[in-house]
Amino acid sequence: MEGKSRYAAVVMALLAGFVLFCAGWQMARSSAPEPYRVTTAQRPPAADGEAASIDAVSEEDPRPDSLLPGEVVDINTADAYDLRRLPGIGEKRALDIIAWREEHGPFQSVDELTGVPGIGAVILENLRDYVTTGNE
Secondary structure, three states: OOOOOHHHHHHHHHHHHHHHHHHHHHHHHHOOOOOOOOOOOOOOOOHHHOOOOHHHOOOOOOOOOOOOOOOOEEOOOOOHHHHHOOOOOOHHHHHHHHHHHHHHOOOOOHHHHHHOOOOOHHHHHHHOOOEEOOOO
């Protein structure tokens, strides 16, 4: 420790300790898990039995735009917004699923989705893990 007084060395050691403490404290706070909160809301049914347009969803809607891990959608009760969250299903297919459901009644199995225009075997296989009919 040439050229430094004992006092300067103690001040440098205390300063280094303080910086390390602050850095550790900041890292611990930033990596602390935050509570995961999911909220759900149910919209009133559309007037005159028409399928609600997805454009009618307000920007304050707290529902996520994609499925949460482990979430499964019941295709017999889901609205257009929830159907659109499924992989490979856009606004048009979501409305087609609802129209098919209103015309033919509830789906008895997930395989009946192939009767909906625009849904083939590939899309059905991609959906199989994410949908249910409530009957299965």
